[in-house]
Amino acid sequence: MIGIALNAIFIFVEIFYGFIADSSALIADAGHNATDVLSMAFAWTAMWLASKKPKGKYTYGFRRTTILVSLLNAILIFAAVIFIGFEAFEKLKDPSPVQGNTVMLVAGIGILINGGTALLFMKNQKHDLNVKGAFLHMIADALVSAGVLLAGLLIKKTGIYWIDPVVSFIIIIVIVWASWKLFVDSIDLALDAVPAGIDLEKVRSYLLSEEGVTGVHDLHIWAMSTTENALTTHLIVPERNSDEVLKTVRKQLHDKFEITHTTIQIETSFEQTSYHQDCGQHV
Numbered sequence: 001m002i003g004i005a006l007n008a009i010f011i012f013v014e015i016f017y018g019f020i021a022d023s024s025a026l027i028a029d030a031g032h033n034a035t036d037v038l039s040m041a042f043a044w045t046a047m048w049l050a051s052k053k054p055k056g057k058y059t060y061g062f063r064r065t066t067i068l069v070s071l072l073n074a075i076l077i078f079a080a081v082i083f084i085g086f087e088a089f090e091k092l093k094d095p096s097p098v099q100g101n102t103v104m105l106v107a108g109i110g111i112l113i114n115g116g117t118a119l120l121f122m123k124n125q126k127h128d129l130n131v132k133g134a135f136l137h138m139i140a141d142a143l144v145s146a147g148v149l150l151a152g153l154l155i156k157k158t159g160i161y162w163i164d165p166v167v168s169f170i171i172i173i174v175i176v177w178a179s180w181k182l183f184v185d186s187i188d189l190a191l192d193a194v195p196a197g198i199d200l201e202k203v204r205s206y207l208l209s210e211e212g213v214t215g216v217h218d219l220h221i222w223a224m225s226t227t228e229n230a231l232t233t234h235l236i237v238p239e240r241n242s243d244e245v246l247k248t249v250r251k252q253l254h255d256k257f258e259i260t261h262t263t264i265q266i267e268t269s270f271e272q273t274s275y276h277q278d279c280g281q282h283v
Helices: 002-021 024-050 065-093 100-122 129-158 163-190 200-209 242-257
Strands: 215-223 229-236 261-267
Touching (some): 024 065, 100 129, 200 215, 200 229, 200 242
Antiparallel strands (some): 215 229
């Protein structure tokens, strides 16, 4: 929450001094920071909702809000890119004097605030796509501020004012490059694709290698949230004790593949009528 408050205050500082210095890069950075404040607010809200117990018709709770927010964060980043690009293009057509010292000072403050906020998200960003989105926002902001500071320095040394919008275009490339994978991963999770880091065929091979299992069908793996994975499948176990198989399989799926929620149906034989053609998975 401290990071959100600091960034919110900094937005107004950037806008104020951006107009004073007549810097499109500084104003664009303020617009980008505004999307990041919204991003962090959404991320905290989603994590809070995901912690709530299932209630009423929401039998899985609100875990998937973390996936929706990660997708929203990616969209916000691209919206910020469009805003920055528009501002930079207008300034490139009609360069005007820019106060390099003011730009450098405000951008330097931005590096400190955004870099410090990114550190708050660094620890958990590898395990939670939602947190990763907020982390990438802050890293992108720090890079933007660094670019703006560089622009201010070059303008001060050379007096070439079109450097300001050109740096903005460079920043756009950096942001898109850093955020594209987040966008793709968010789309995959929203479409219930197998989560990154889980190999569907390795899971199938493990299940078939378990003693007593002679067949696997209707195997599905998807993300319930940005931190929890689920699996449903039918196992054909003609002879071995089904309770023993379930206990072993669930433990191994959790330990080996980080699948926390499993629904497994044990069958003693496979009947063609139970097979759904649209699933297309039968072994």
